[in-house]
Amino acid sequence: MTMEELVSLEGVTRAVRLPDDQELHILRGVDLAVHAGDHTAVIGRSGCGKSTLLNLLGLLDLPTSGELRFQGTPVRQLSGNARAALRGSSVGFVFQQFNLLPGRSALENVITPLLYAKGAQFWRRRELAMDMLDRVGLAQRADTLPNMLSGGEQQRVAIARALVRRPRLILADEPTGALDVDTGQAVMALLDMVATESGAALITITHDVNVAALARACYRLDAGVLAAAEIPAGVPA
Template identity: 80%
Template sequence: MDTSNSQETLVSLRSVTRSVTLPDEKQLHILRGIDLEVLSGDHIAIVGRSGCGKSTLLNLLGLLDVPTSGELEFMGQPAQRLSSNARARLRGSTVGFVFQQFNLLPGRSALDNVITPLFYAKGKDFWRRRELAMDMLDRVGLSARANTMPNMLSGGEQQRVAIARALVRRPRLILADEPTGALDVETGQAVMALLDTVATETAAALVTITHDTNVAALARACYRLDSGVLSPLARAEAGAHS
């Protein structure tokens, strides 16, 4: 598809619900009738209180889960028709996750952590994996800490390593779950600027789940998730509802 003059739809959710069965066999309805379209180049922020379903929505967007009902298409493919292995392959080649808890491998250096996703790459990216990982560590200002173990890094440094790992394969879709939660304001702003820059360079979509009003204000589209219902917000409103 030629996207030089148009945006490609990466993820489309139509009337999506997600429910789980509790031990007493009652249904817990987490998401209710979600409609959302994520296009290449989008920068979307989703705000909402704890327990409103934000992480569940992120898991659906990243193919970690499938809807209970409704339609979810990922790059034109119906998610419910894909096997778990097919979803994993598509997720691994297309999605970069930035988690609040970092999820770094404790026995591996910062460089080794960033290299890890490139073991699944093909062709020149696989053979250049060390170079690509070092380049991305340099982008986040940590090339001098490449051989440092995670337990010797500050919280902010660990988050930047996690971001470098998420971006090293140049994903089409970047999903960031509270990416500035462990950072001071200045470092958080730098991290979001980096995420936005890399997304812009590659025409990737960036979807950020956040409580941070400053982070939400950077997005070009804001949504509020409340009791499983998603609704659009003007950017000026995001702070008042997060």
């Protein structure tokens, strides 16, 4: 069965104008198609354009040229408010540094995205957040503040927060960069499992070939050019 194409980039470029009026070309003719249920890794060194690509995929920015579509809709046709609403309902972000609110409990952190939801999601926000914490194995830590959680626990809270609105697309930006190897692999396995169960697409932006090896499709970004790459060997899928 052919899965729905969720997000696609065709000939996408991104350039910014520098103070001396020269253009810095960050992405150069990027083509990428991601379907529901995919787990895709994008690997590359620092400064290769990974963060810029993430911002485009997450509807935080627009291409300089080329076509970016989300669920078949050209993103350029959407207003800023419409893009923000689509991002809030359909995209979940998992960051390297967790970005948890320090004065809020694990449960309150996971509830936060649901404060912007409507209807049943809003009214059932506590129940939905507790269910997601339970799915990542942290229901018993619901009332704990982030500074009392281990790094792996904080990342699991961040994953629960990213997934609580059941996004169609999950973007993980160096999600294991602040974790030790064993904890990082456990976090990636959890992220992949939860994404697979919900039918979401997972895109992992990383420089770590061990993390990339857990994906089912791999691309390398080098000097703004994206090309298919072999999935690194040596790590069990």
